[in-house]
Amino acid sequence: MPGSICDVLPATAALLGVPDAVDKLSLAERVGPVDRVAVVLVDGLGWHLLPELAVDAPLLASVLAGSAGRLEELTCTFPSTTPSSLVSLGTGVPPGQHGILGFTLNIPGTDRVLTHITWRDDPPHREWQPLPTWFERLERAGVSARAVLPEWFIGSGLTDAAYGGAQFRPTHTDHDYAQVVADELRAAPGLVYGYTNALDTAAHVFGIGSPRWYEAAVYVDELLTLLVETLPRNAALLVTADHGGLNVPPQARVDLDADPRLSAGVQVVAGEARVRYLHTEPGAAGDVQAAWSEVLDGRADVYSREEAVATRMFGPVNPRFLPRIGDVVVVCTGDTAVLATGHEPPEAARLIGFHGAATPVEMAIPLIAF
Secondary structure (H helix, E strand, O other): OOEEHHHHHHHHHHHOOOOOOOOOOOHHHHHOOOOEEEEEEEOOOOHHHHHHHHHHOHHHHHHHHOOOOEEEEEEOOOOOOHHHHHHHHHHOOOHHHHOOOOOEEEOOOOOOEEEHHHOOOOOOHHHHOOOOOHHHHHHHOOOOEEEEEEHHHOOOHHHHHHHOOOEEEEEOOOOOHHHHHHHHHHHOOEEEEEEEOHHHHHHHHHOOOOHHHHHHHHHHHHHHHHHHHOOOOOEEEEEEOOOOOEEOOHHHEEEHHHOHHHHOOEEEEEEEOOEEEEEEOOOOHHHHHHHHHHHOOOOEEEEEHHHHHHOOOOOOOOHHHHHHOOOEEEEEOOOOEEEOOOOOOHHHHOOOEEOOOOOHHHHEEEEEEO
């Protein structure tokens, strides 16, 4: 079994001498003694996408050829979506334990749906995600933990849920992001965290394999190349991702709001196109599960909440988080996507690249150690 995104920061903390931190990834054997580590998460850098990405990315091509860095396969957590994965990275536990169980979630007891990437103060951060992060643990152990992030990320609910306790270093659009990360790594020992969403945004909007996606790959490769070339002798660079992805063709799209068989009995829709959480009207859960199972036969696995939790796809689920999971959980297989044009902004239905489900192309991620 490959390691997990949950293992990255504990292993990093162990490298940096934090007591009780466990190096399940055997990083110490890969990089030797160091006093500073940069962890860079490239949003959308899926394991199965690496060969295609490497076409215009010399550093990634060298990694695949075995002539640069050390590459291994990890898995992200389920759902394979950015909010869940970032908080699993930060806390070191799967979504069932930290509670960020999807891209969007119903706020229990209401008809409201929380979109994690735009979450600010409601619900309160510590109530919605109560666990400490490894950034906090590092700081408590006397090890500096810094996060270099765009200024608009600072203070958001998702940033605090994933990176709470870090010393934030805000960047602006006119900054050379790679240089800021490199300067921060040189400045002092400890952990420096970096993040880029250029590749994921291009995949969503223009599609995997599009010219804009290849342009984003070039940007990512140049960013990583600068970090490798300026890496101090006593430092390591770890590159990982939050998920992979796939393109969904028009004929593989199902709109629940255009099919009365799918909308019947559904009160609140959450999740995202590859993993839907359906919160049903009182007494309707069984009928909704049956209808969705029939309509999407062979295109999705349709579970009751209890069945979904029993698969342990979310990891062990804290009982307080159970109401955040739909009464019915729809996990797409193949290249199917379930749109919700009556519940979500119109741009969601225009996306080309998707992720969130449990297929290998969505779940497998790299760990590259330099």
